[in-house]
Amino acid sequence: AMADLDIRAGDLQAAQNHLSDALALNANDADTCEKLGDVQFKRRLYEDAAASYDTAFQIDSRNYHVAFKSATCLSITGKTKEADALYAQIVTKSTDEALAHKAAQRAIDDHAWLGTLDELANEFLPLLRAKQRKELYLEILLNLADAQAQPHVLALQAQDAPLSARHALRLLSDKYAALIVESLLSNDPSISARALSLSQWLVNA
DSSP: OHHHHHHHHTOHHHHHHHHHHHHHHOTTOHHHHHHHHHHHHHTTOHHHHHHHHHHHHHHOTTOHHHHHHHHHHHHHTTOHHHHHHHHHHHHHHOSOHHHHHHHHHHHHHHHHHHTOHHHHHHHHGGGGGOSSSHHHHHHHHHHHHHHHHHHHHHHHTSTTOOHHHHHHHHHHHHHTHHHHHHHHTOSOHHHHHHHHHHHHHHHTO
């Protein structure tokens, strides 16, 4: 209660102190660990926040929202592999499909920034074999394929289109052939439409 008053008053240091004191009395309070992480995040103490969120997630392993917060801090501090492991766990295990989609997109954005989307593709493509939540995984994989294809598509639209762009798109066509087929057969018209658009770029490269 004292920490809440501190937060409302804008005294984040006092809030952090009160929350730390509370955890000294009961270290297994997941809610307090998460709240401490929230205060540390606001103070831009991202490594400390990640540790607090991780503790909360260890206590309550079904709280994938706190896992997402932890992964966010890990991404900010450049710990992409650790963040990826959490994002992948959220994508495959969280019952909240909106959160799973958000985690997947965050992973795609991180890898696009680092230029390592091929690594993420190797990690995410097995989702295509999943029997449940098929539409969610198709959408995630289409987002990933789009992220990989777009730079090469833009390069092809230039006057002096490099041959490397055409070659890269042909390789992506092979990599995502099964995804495109399954997506074209989807009962979700938005997924099939996206697959058709993607296939036109890849097949005609």
